[in-house]
Amino acid sequence: MKYTLSVLVENHAGVLSKVSGLFSRRGFNIDSLAVGTTEDENISRITIVVNGDEYVVEQLEKQLNKLIPVIKVRTYTEGGFISRELYLVKVHCPAKQRLDIMKIAELMDAKIVDVALNSMTIQFADTSERFETLTDLLKPYGIREIVRTGTVAIEKDSAVSKK
Amino acid sequence: MINGAEIMVRCLQEEGVSIVFGYPGAVICPFFDKLYDTDIKAVLVRQEQNAAHAASGYARAASKVGVCVATSGPGALNMITGIATAYMDSIPLVAITGQVRSDVLGRDVFQEADITGACESFVKHSYLVKDTADLPRIFKEAFHIAATGRPGPVLIDVPVDVQQGEIEEFVYPEKVNIIGYKPSVQGHPLQIKRALDVLANSKRPVICVGGGVLTSGAKPKLREFVKLTGIPVVSTMMGIGAMPSDNPAYVGMIGSHGIKAANKTIHESDLVILCGARVGDRAVASPDQVVQHANVIHIDIDPAEIGKNMKTTIPIVGDLKNVLNQLLKEVSYKAPNEWLENIAQWKKELALPHKTFDGFVEPQSFLKNLSSHLRQKAILIADVGQNQIWCANSFKMSDGRFFTSGGMGTMGYSVPAAVGAKFARPTRDVIAVCGDGAFQMSLNELATIAQNNLNVKIIVMRNTVLGMVHELQDFHYNSRYAVTELDDIPNFIKIAEAYGIESAFASSNEEAEAYSKQMLKSDKPFLLVCNVHPLTPSK
Numbered sequence: 001m002k003y004t005l006s007v008l009v010e011n012h013a014g015v016l017s018k019v020s021g022l023f024s025r026r027g028f029n030i031d032s033l034a035v036g037t038t039e040d041e042n043i044s045r046i047t048i049v050v051n052g053d054e055y056v057v058e059q060l061e062k063q064l065n066k067l068i069p070v071i072k073v074r075t076y077t078e079g080g081f082i083s084r085e086l087y088l089v090k091v092h093c094p095a096k097q098r099l100d101i102m103k104i105a106e107l108m109d110a111k112i113v114d115v116a117l118n119s120m121t122i123q124f125a126d127t128s129e130r131f132e133t134l135t136d137l138l139k140p141y142g143i144r145e146i147v148r149t150g151t152v153a154i155e156k157d158s159a160v161s162k163k
Numbered sequence: 164m165i166n167g168a169e170i171m172v173r174c175l176q177e178e179g180v181s182i183v184f185g186y187p188g189a190v191i192c193p194f195f196d197k198l199y200d201t202d203i204k205a206v207l208v209r210q211e212q213n214a215a216h217a218a219s220g221y222a223r224a225a226s227k228v229g230v231c232v233a234t235s236g237p238g239a240l241n242m243i244t245g246i247a248t249a250y251m252d253s254i255p256l257v258a259i260t261g262q263v264r265s266d267v268l269g270r271d272v273f274q275e276a277d278i279t280g281a282c283e284s285f286v287k288h289s290y291l292v293k294d295t296a297d298l299p300r301i302f303k304e305a306f307h308i309a310a311t312g313r314p315g316p317v318l319i320d321v322p323v324d325v326q327q328g329e330i331e332e333f334v335y336p337e338k339v340n341i342i343g344y345k346p347s348v349q350g351h352p353l354q355i356k357r358a359l360d361v362l363a364n365s366k367r368p369v370i371c372v373g374g375g376v377l378t379s380g381a382k383p384k385l386r387e388f389v390k391l392t393g394i395p396v397v398s399t400m401m402g403i404g405a406m407p408s409d410n411p412a413y414v415g416m417i418g419s420h421g422i423k424a425a426n427k428t429i430h431e432s433d434l435v436i437l438c439g440a441r442v443g444d445r446a447v448a449s450p451d452q453v454v455q456h457a458n459v460i461h462i463d464i465d466p467a468e469i470g471k472n473m474k475t476t477i478p479i480v481g482d483l484k485n486v487l488n489q490l491l492k493e494v495s496y497k498a499p500n501e502w503l504e505n506i507a508q509w510k511k512e513l514a515l516p517h518k519t520f521d522g523f524v525e526p527q528s529f530l531k532n533l534s535s536h537l538r539q540k541a542i543l544i545a546d547v548g549q550n551q552i553w554c555a556n557s558f559k560m561s562d563g564r565f566f567t568s569g570g571m572g573t574m575g576y577s578v579p580a581a582v583g584a585k586f587a588r589p590t591r592d593v594i595a596v597c598g599d600g601a602f603q604m605s606l607n608e609l610a611t612i613a614q615n616n617l618n619v620k621i622i623v624m625r626n627t628v629l630g631m632v633h634e635l636q637d638f639h640y641n642s643r644y645a646v647t648e649l650d651d652i653p654n655f656i657k658i659a660e661a662y663g664i665e666s667a668f669a670s671s672n673e674e675a676e677a678y679s680k681q682m683l684k685s686d687k688p689f690l691l692v693c694n695v696h697p698l699t700p701s702k
Contacts, residue, residue, distance in 0.1 A: 009343075010342070010343065014279065014291065017280070017283070018283060021283050021284065025284045058470065059467070059470075059471060062466050062467035062471075063467055065466070065467070066465070066467050067343070068287070068288040068308060068341060068343055068344050069343055070343045071342050071343040072343075
């Protein structure tokens with residue numbers, strides 16, 4: 001099962017390597033990791049998506065908490081958060097296919113950010129499931145390159161207040 | 164104006180440091196130069212790994228943070244094994260390393276190594292200092308982090324220009340404030356209550372003590388708790404000394420190298436109370452089997468240890484001496500007699516006779532006898548290998564201490580650790596026991612011992628083989644002794660003579676006893692070589 005963890009850390013040099021090093025040396029498999037500053041510039045948030053069972057996540061939380069620059073660790077519960085990933089996809093696109101691809105982008109709520117003679121670059125910010133749909137639709141035209149960030153997530157206030 | 168090197172020294176003074184163990188080099192010279200003007204003793208070891216081991220022995224014996232110092236590159240790298248050894252056994256160290264100039268960091272200059280990177284998984288925390296003005300805060304934090312919560316080594320890597328840089332004045336911070344580091348010290352009252360409820364219903368409880376008992380200073384509380392409840396106690400290797408060996412409630416060491424009665428006790432129990440023990444694989448090989456028939460109360464200051472190796476019924480996070488105190492206030496339990504009688508019976512039935520060989524010392528009975536000749540609060544330091552098992556199972560502990568590299572199993576630990584322990588406790592008997600393999604990994608420290616005229620006694624169990632692996636080869640590799648034969652090299656008596664250290668060679672238990680009496684009478688260092696048969700088993 002996939003778990004999404006949100007880790008608040010002090011924004012110092014070397015903190016990311018302390019956190020990411022933990023995964024390899026404790027044998028945890030991570031799907032993605034994204035890091036950026038928060039509303040407080042001294043604090044960064046690392047969002048981690050990890051594949052494992054309850055034991056793995058519990059250990060991961062505890063081991064992360066042991067790191068001195070880690071301030072807080074939260075594992076988001078299913079349905080209680082919104083997560084997004086940013087994708088940039090370069091598709092092979094001669095002039096005669098432009099309209100088709102523009103239509104797909106429009107349907108999927110994606111944005112075309114660059115057009116060249118033989119290619120188009122599409123920007124897409126959504127969940128990984130929706131991204132799979134998009135890539136399935138684009139595959140027949142020839143995907144040249146995919147670039148994606150890790151997942152970032154934020155807790156839903158609406159879900160919390162319901163509990 | 165004050166420079167970084169002097170700030171570092173002033174920080175050590177503020178922390179009450181009276182001794183450091185180290186080895187100099189170009190980029191740590193500013194620090195050693197300033198240290199030279201103070202009362203802080205700098206002990207020159209003969210290899211950096213031993214600086215960390217000596218600081219570890221010191222920290223254990225003095226119950227203070229040990230400090231070791233090395234230069235950049237190879238100096239720092241040599242220290243890693245010592246730092247990792249301390250990390251595995253939760254020993255509070257501050258390791259200070261010199262580093263190349265900060266403006267050339269990352270350019271692979273002479274003697275440059277990314278030591279904070281290399282040590283990442285072996286330290287509780289590390290700092291690469293970029294600014295002289297940060298030194299006071301970093302030192303304050305480092306000592307705090309090393310000593311509190313679950314103790315461990317903290318590394319401070321200081322580029323030479325940071326040591327030479329100057330600031331207006333030295334102000335040592337009064338408090339630390341690290342928002343992500345607030346270890347809990349008291350057990351949660353609800354968990355205490357739940358633990359007592361489970362205990363009340365237990366027919367066959369056992370307490371398993373680990374190194375945490377000694378680290379936390381919970382020994383008196385533990386003994387009080389055992390006296391009151393009569394609950395039998397087994398120990399991990401790190402927990403040896405928490406209970407007196409002759410206490411009727413004490414069964415012995417558990418694990419693959421422990422005694423059968425202790426293992427049987429834990430496997431027959433219906434409640435295991437883990438006290439500062441992390442249930443390492445060498446202590447409990449199959450924790451899953453134990454939890455099938457037993458509840459587990461796990462008391463530990465490190466929440467990450469709870470549930471890591473053994474499923475826990477009731478976790479209690481806190482400093483063991485506080486938690487035991489909380490339990491003591493409310494406990495009214497008595498261990499059932501039937502259970503205690505069973506254990507006493509197993510202790511008798513399952514004891515193994517020691518194998519003897521003519522013309523050789525039988526190490527277990529020798530060590531047992533040796534314990535009775537020592538003064539109060541003696542410190543015994545076992546190395547790694549068969550000697551460690553002989554010491555752990557045979558040495559009779561009362562109010563003394565037992566140090567060894569329990570987690571990492573680092574050969575060569577005992578002699579440098581004895582150096583540190585003796586500096587910490589000059590009036591106590593400090594004995595290092597090692598094999599001829601381990602001794603050859605750190606016999607260069609005989610120079611440190613001789614130079615400081617340290618009254619350290621070293622007992623070498625000379626069996627001319629790497630005994631532990633040799634024994635493994637007997638069991639699992641058809642007695643093919645691949646790369647485990649040391650032969651009769653070197654002549655240890657001549658080695659001792661070269662260092663100006665008194666020595667003796669014993670070929671029987673009578674001789675070994677006579678020499679050890681002589682050894683203990685002298686106030687000088689002594690090397691006792693015991694001739695041990697290569698086929699003498701670990702237990």
